[in-house]
Amino acid sequence: MTDRYAVFGNPIGHSKSPQIHTLFAKETSQAISYEAILAPVACFEASLRQFITEKGRGANVTVPFKEQAFALCDELSLEARLAGAVNTLTVMENGRIHGDNTDGLGLVADLKRQMGSLENLEVLLVGAGGAARGCILPLLQTGIAKLTIVNRTQSKADKLATTFAEFGNVTSLCMEELDQAYDLIINSTSASLSGDVPNLPVKTINANTVCYDMMYGKDVTAFNAWAKKNGAKQIIDGLGMLVGQAAQSFKLWRKVEPNVEPVLNALRRLP
Numbered sequence: 290m291t292d293r294y295a296v297f298g299n300p301i302g303h304s305k306s307p308q309i310h311t312l313f314a315k316e317t318s319q320a321i322s323y324e325a326i327l328a329p330v331a332c333f334e335a336s337l338r339q340f341i342t343e344k345g346r347g348a349n350v351t352v353p354f355k356e357q358a359f360a361l362c363d364e365l366s367l368e369a370r371l372a373g374a375v376n377t378l379t380v381m382e383n384g385r386i387h388g389d390n391t392d393g394l395g396l397v398a399d400l401k402r403q404m405g406s407l408e409n410l411e412v413l414l415v416g417a418g419g420a421a422r423g424c425i426l427p428l429l430q431t432g433i434a435k436l437t438i439v440n441r442t443q444s445k446a447d448k449l450a451t452t453f454a455e456f457g458n459v460t461s462l463c464m465e466e467l468d469q470a471y472d473l474i475i476n477s478t479s480a481s482l483s484g485d486v487p488n489l490p491v492k493t494i495n496a497n498t499v500c501y502d503m504m505y506g507k508d509v510t511a512f513n514a515w516a517k518k519n520g521a522k523q524i525i526d527g528l529g530m531l532v533g534q535a536a537q538s539f540k541l542w543r544k545v546e547p548n549v550e551p552v553l554n555a556l557r558r559l560p
Contacts, residue, residue, distance in 0.1 A: 293344055294323045294542065297336060297358075298351035301325045305556060306349055309535045312555060313547040321543070333357045341380055347542045348378045349535070355390075355419065362388030371452070372423040377538040389541060392420065393427030395534025396503070400473070401431075402533075402549070403525055404499060407473070408432040415487045416477035417445035420503055424477065425449065429457030437471070439464055439489075464488055470495035474516070476502045481510035494519045503527040529553060 296306040302325070310323040326348075328336035333354045340348065350358040355374035359365070362375060363385035369375050375388035400407060410433045414421055417440035428436055436459040440446035446461035453459050467490050474494070480487055481504040494500070500516035505526035509517070513524035532549045540546040 291320045291322050292346045292542075293340075294321055294347050294349075295326045295340060295345060296323075296349040296351060297326050297328045297333065297340075297354055299328055299330050299353060301327045301351070304351065305531065306351075306535060308556070309532055309552055310539060312552045313536065313539045316551065317539075317543065317545050317547050319543050319545070328354065334361060337361065337378075341384075341386075346380055347538075349538055350376050350378060359388060362386050364388070366390065368393060368423070368426055371426050372419070374419050374423060376423075376534065377541060379541060389538070390423045391534040391537035391541070392530070393424035394537045395532070396424050396475075396501075396530045397427045397431055398533040398536070398549075399525070399529035400501065402529065403523075404473075406432075409434045410472040411469075412436050413467070413471040413474045413493060414438045414477060415475065415489065416440055417442070417449050418477065420479075421477040422449060424475070425453045425459065426456055428475075429453065429459065433473075434458065435460070437462055437467075439467065439487075441487075464490070467493050469493070470498055472497065472499065474498060474500045474521075476500070476504070476512045479504060481506075481512045484511045486511050486515045491519050494521050496520055497522055499523045499525065501525045501527070503530060505531070528556060532556070 304325050307323050314321045358375040364387050366389045369388045369390040372390040377389040377391050379387040412433050438446040438461045443463050450459050450461035498521045500521045502510045502512040504510050505528040516524050
C-alpha cells in the first residue's frame with residue numbers, strides 16, 4: 290500500500306519537495322507518493338482537510354501557510370511552539386494533527402555536515418523573521434558559545450533574544466554595535482533574492498569566518514558573494530538546509546533517516 294504525502298503552498302510550482310521526497314523514498318525503499326498542492330490563499334484549511342479525508346498521512350507546508358498550519362494543529366513539538374510556525378504535519382492514528390518545525394534541524398544538520406561540531410562557536414544570526422525564529426532553538430542546542438541576533442528592525446531582534454533567553458546564551462544588537470568577527474554568520478533574510486545584502490560591517494568577517502545564506506540558486510548568492518569578497522573562509526548556500534529539513538520530515542513520517550548527499554548531488558545537477 291502506498292502512503293500519500295504532499296507539500297502545500299501558494300505558489301508551489303517551484304517546489305523541489307516532490308523530487309526530494311521521491312528520491313528519499315527510492316533510497317530507503319519506502320512505498321509513498323508525494324505531490325505538490327496549490328492551495329487557494331483563503332482556503333488552506335479546507336484543502337488540508339480534504340487531503341486528510343483522502344487518506345493523506347502527512348504534509349509539508351510552505352509560504353504562506355506555516356502560521357495557519359500552526360493554528361490547526363492538535364499538538365505541537367517544542368520547536369514548532371517556539372517558532373510559532375509549522376512546516377511538517379503528521380496525521381496521527383486517532384486523526385489528530387501533530388505539527389513540527391524541521392527548518393532549524395535541517396539547518397543544523399547541514400552546518401554539521403559541512404563544518405563538523407558547532408560547539409563553542411560565536412554565531413551571528415542576521416534577520417528576525419520566521420526563518421530566523423525557527424532556527425534559534427536547534428542552534429542553541431548544539432552547544433554554541435553565544436548567539437547574537439541583528440535585524441533591520443531592532444525591536445524584533447530584541448523580542449527574539451528575550452523569547453529564547455532561557456535556552457542558551459542569546460543576545461541582540463543593532464548593526465552599528467557589531468564590532469567583532471564571528472565564527473559563523475547566518476543570513477536568514479531573503480535579501481539575496483533581490484540581489485541585496487544586509488548592511489553588516491565588514492569587521493564581522495575574518496579569515497576564520499564561515500558565512501551561510503539560507504537562500505540558494507544556480508549562482509553564488511549576493512550575501513555569499515559579499516562574504517567571499519571580504520575574506521570569509523567558507524561560504525555555504527541554503528540548498529543543504531532545504532534537503533536537510535525534508536530529511537527530518539521524512540524521518541518523522543517513516544522512522545528512517547535518508548542520506549542527503551545523493552539528493553543534494555542530484556539537485557545540483559539540475560538545469
